[in-house]
Amino acid sequence: MTSLPRSPRRLRAGVALLATLATGALAGPWFAGSPTAILDPGVAGLLPPGSEKAVVIRRDGTTLAGESLRRSGPDWVITRAGADVTVPGTDAATAGVRRFWLGTDTVGRDVLARLVSGARVSLGVGALALAVALVLGVGAGLLAGWAGGLVDAFLMRLVDALLAVPMLFLLLFLAALFRPSLAVLVLFLGFSSWMGVARLVRGQVLSLKERDFVLAARALGASPWRIAFRHLLPNALTPLAQDAALRLGDLILVEASLSFLGLGVQPPAASWGTMVAEGQEVLANAWWLTLLPTALVAATVISAALAADGLQELARNET
Amino acid sequence: MLRWSLHRIAAGVALVWLVATFTFLLVSLAPGDFATRLTDPRIPPAARARWRRDFGLDRPLPLRYASWLGAAVTGDLGSSWIYKQKVVAMLASVLPNTLLLTSLGLALELGGGVALAIVQLRKPHGTGDRIITLATLAAYALPAFGVALGLIALLSYRLHLFPPSHMLSLEGEMAHGWPRLVDTARHLVLPVAAIGVTGVGAVARYLRGSLLDERTEQYVLAARARGCSQRQALVRHALPNAVLPLITMMGMSLPFLVSGSLVIEVVFSWPGMGQVMYNAALGRDLPLVLGGTIVATVAVVVGNLLADVAYAVADPRVRV
DSSP: OOOOOOOOHHHHHHHHHHHHHHHHHHHHHHHHSSSSOOOHHHTTTTTOOOEEEEEEEETSEEEEEEEESEEEEEEEEETTEEEEEEEOTTTEEEEEEETTTTTTTTOOOBHHHHHHHHHHHHHHHHHHHHHHHHHHHHHHHHHHHHHHHHHHHHHHHHHHHHHHHHHHHHHHHHHHHOOHHHHHHHHHHHTTTOOHHHHHHHHHHHTTTTTTTHHHHHHHOOOOOOOOIIIHHHHTTHHHHHHHHHHHHHHHHHHHHHHHHSSSSSSOOOOOOHHHHHHHTTTTTTTHHHHHHHHHHHHHHHHHHHHHHHHHHHHHHHH | HHHHHHHHHHHHHHHHHHHHHHHHHHHHHHHSGGGGGGOOTTOOOHHHHHHHHHTTTTTTTTHHHHHHHHHTTTOOOBBBBOSSSBBBHHHHHHHHHHHHHHHHHHHHHHHHHHHHHHHHHHHSSSHHHHHHHHHHHHHHHOEEEEEEEEIIIIIIIIIOOOOSSSSSHHHHHOOOOOHHHHHHHHHHHHHHHHHHHHHHHHHHHHHHHHHHHHHHSHHHHHHHHHHHOOHHHIIIIIIHHHHHHHHHHHHHHHHHHHHHHHHHHTTTTOOOHHHHHHHHHHHTTTHEEEEEEEHHHHHHHHHHHHHHHHHHHHOTTTTO
């Protein structure tokens, strides 16, 4: 085997960025605090990024935030809005000064922690929906391309009809009617996105199935199953991967839009889209609540698009 | 030609009927209905029962479907349950608003995309090309709501240049003629810009790629050899060929023209189809949902038809 050509720079950049985002999302619980802990909204609400506050969390779960903190014997004294509040040492679960690197939202939840947990939801929903779309699309495409005839005609008319439907509209409509759980939302998204994959795979199958190596495999008595997974799909991998990368970006954008409209991910779970919707109410004085999740959506889509561009370059070099 | 037209029209009518029927079943069979859409437990059961009776929800499904279809073929789509207005009249009053918004947005997106791609190809892989490539990638990746909120925060809240929402201000509502027009135009700027920015990335990225491929084709080289300037060869010879697939894309975006950029309409409180359909779906307003669906499906059919015709005009090899 000759040495493989170096993968295109854009492909590596895109994959590295996606991997970074996914790692951040998965490692979140270790470096970011609780995304749901509400910290004394009067003082710790709507803090801009980088703010520091003294925080005391009592054993009963209630919190106090203030400008400064000092010990007085066994007790904690916290200065809250200019007045000292004493918390008996036996009451306090934790006490300390915390820095909110990305600020807090209206009720004093840590934005960094929420972005990270939102990443798990947004990326997870996107990736799983992509998996659903790929399974459906590859299945339908293989079937249509290999079987031909009536099966092909039926499947492709179905694909044409579904591609003509404005999907965001249909999804919104389904979401309004059924109020889906996360799992059902993933299925809805996957079902709305398989048609392009099917078309692509069918085209690849049509062009590959007349080639000699497929003919040879058939002559040797290979099962259609084996031909599909050992001969056809591996040869269609690069265009399929390119399509999948673009599709991932699209799915993440659609999920974000649905959630932004209040019809996607439902509380208490939060995705980047729901975070922007919450931030919208205080748009004029808390830019970070809308800008940061929007930027993360864009970063994800950009890295997916970069990977797709790189794969396209790769496909061009292959031929 | 006549045969072809009749065939297309019959197929279109069949599609509209299928989609409407599917929607009818979907809304009717989904859990809950118009009477249970308000979850307030203080609403007495008698009131819910009365809603059901008033809107015919107590009748069996086939009967409801038959009476809706019977009225629909005569052009009567009934009255909205939420707004208590004739569906046809309601849709007719919001459709122009959406068309105005989305056609301007689409024009900006297309014009901007073509212009950017041509500027990029002056010096491919040069500094300008790289910067625009990055910018269009970002535009493509930004969610519509993010762009919309960014524009509102910056140009409306911070700089007070344009109003942040609605189609007319209170004064504009009262005014007639010129002042009313100016008021509408001021309200249009931000939503149109939001649609344009969100869409321009995809168009420019696509066109740059295909123009780059066309540029080295023989016929473009031949045009250059005959003394065409690079720019002329690009715009007069390569562009029409690169634009062909865009026509299909645009045919597919006619439904977008009609159903509206839902997110944009909701963020900007724009009184259009998207906004109405959003409320109708949330409120389980069956007649309004069906009316909107029919209009959107008709748009799909007409869009595909127009795309086919435009294709035949742009590419003489294709005959309809």
